Amino acid sequence: MREPVDLRRQRILAAVQARGAARVRDLADELQVSVVTVRRDVEELTREGRLRRGHGVVRSTLPAQEAPAGDLADGDRVAVVVPERHSYLTETLHGARTALEEAGMRMALHIAPQVAGAERPLVERALADGARGLLLAPRWHTRAAEEGDYDWLAALEVPTVLMERRPRRGSAAHALDSVCSDHWYGAHLAVEHLVGLGHRRMVFATREDSPTARTLRAAFTDIAGTHPLLEESAWALVSEQAGREGPYTPDETADLPKLLRGMRATAVVLHSDVDALMVVQRLADDGVRVPEDVSVVAYDDVVAALATAPLTAVSPPKAEVGRTAAELLVRRLGESGGHPARRVELLPRLMVRGSTRRVDGDGTDGGADSGTDGGTPPRA
Template identity: 90%
Template sequence: MREPVDRRRQRILAAVQARGTARVRDLADELQVSVVTVRRDVEELTREGRLRRGHGVVRSTLPAQEIPPGDLSGGERVAVVVPERHSYLTETLHGARTALEEAGMRMALHIAPQVAGAERPLVERALADGARGLLLAPRWHTLAAEEADYGWLAALELPTVLMERRPRQGSAAHALDSVRSDHWYGAHLAVEHLTGLGHRRILFATREDSPTARTLRAAFTGIAGAHPLLEAWAWALTSPQAGREGPYTADETADLPRLMRRVRATAMVLHSDVDALMVVQRLADDGVRVPEDCSVVAYDDVVAALATSPLTAVSPPKAEVGRTAAQLLVQRLREGRERPARRVELLPRLMVRGSTRRAAGTVARDDDGMADAAARKLAPHE
């Protein structure tokens, strides 16, 4: 159904007012009408004194208060900045895009190369292009790189929501809106699953070159150190290339099959699941069978289900993180800066597949500490 002329012209006014200037061709693309139609609307609005025309460019003559800042009807752009070659965020982007389209807004995607400080110039370019808001997932290879960004992030004039990132408490960027997965809870799910299967010696291996990896390392260390059922555990890098900071101990950079034998581990939790697939291949080369000799839980669940033997995995709510972040940004645009900042955490799920099994010589326990039904059925009668 064709959009009423008055409605279309209001959208043109809103878009031009939001950006200061706009190209006629861009307006036609956003409104999904012909350039001729937009020119005709612009001529009429110019005669009314509400727009000024230039060579292919339209400028607003209205004072800012005549179009409320919460009017999102003009198909305004939201800039989304994410790292290159980061498959984890693909589902996050789909979730964000869906929520923005539902709000009548457009996503303008910017890909940051793998160099320190790459996000800032992209954000500045998005601002110059008239972005109304920003969804941002900095790579932050190291803690130093993260802290170096706090100042300019805190000084941004446009509404911003961080995705899967959480600035350090008390930092300049502490008050930014953010949405992330509760990775502590994800680590908890993995440990409880394995200990519930009778595993008492677990090896944890993560990357160390992202905020998620550093959060997981701290979570596994804290949970394992306090767990009453674990007899032994160790943490290591998934590979020598998985760390950006150090120095590391010999155990932390040890070959995983060798460290597994040293700890006598019967289970592993591995981040990310791409690294987990590679570790499983290394275990097979070393004669270690999964899950017969070692149960494996992957973390991320991007490709874990695609393995020859699908991996049990902790699955963060990736799409929902993007959707919630976009909805938070839309609310911020509608309600303005007076709205309190929000730091949202969403809980991961555990996807149980074929890479975990009960530790040899153990039986399952229910919540009351009794042997499960299958074990009772096999037990000799008293």
């Protein structure tokens, strides 16, 4: 016999008030009705002011001090571990938090200091506190530090998703879920944009103290080595403090204005864009104008748009990485075992601003040319 509507709604109201919050799909399972039916009931209770509705989540309207103990969030806590002072991941955290809140889960944030092995004790503490799942972005200054974490990461017994981290193929941690930006494609966007504007001699100056930085160096080396239109290219550290994988050759630690002049380079790609802003200032002090003398593309797009002359930048989908990772974790928490690992890659975009311009075939200034309005580079 079908349960009366009023009685079912009273049961929904009682369940939500008892927990403080509940997910629609959980209520549907408990009442043995469809999700659509629960949504209709929730809409009516919300219209009456008896519940508050979110994306997939229902919350009590009782004041916090009156709500009974046992809030849903206490039982559905997800720990997020990220490095301290890492502005790139701020947008990623916002994306993850939004997705977790929509799923009715609470995010417990842990900040790892800049010392080797800092993440492991934080993870162990989070698990002892009852975290049901983990979102992780270890700093991994060096490859050795990264590989030193593989065994304990692979042994974790709760669902875990890595953000902007991709363990080496065949390693113990290879089978962990991960969500990353496709940084090879980001490097490709930067090079094709500059080549499309006539640049044939360029410098790639990047960091080399994180997995993203190491991936970018490898990507630029690969692309430059096979591109039919590049006449000459070089890689160098963007600053003396940006490398952890040395030793480096003198050319790889060369002063950037001097390196650009020596190569007669007309373009430079700089990672990160915080470093890019500082390099542009150094170029100005050395009498090198951007974009009149050299075109600049930054990589990260955290603060590139805030420069006095906003910088063209490759923009990884930082917030979407966090959201996708959190959604994948929520999915894992609702699944039984035996499902294959997922390695998701999201494509960056190119945000064209005022720091790049066209040059003639001989490398002379050909006048300002934005080339594209972002996202798709011009064809060479």
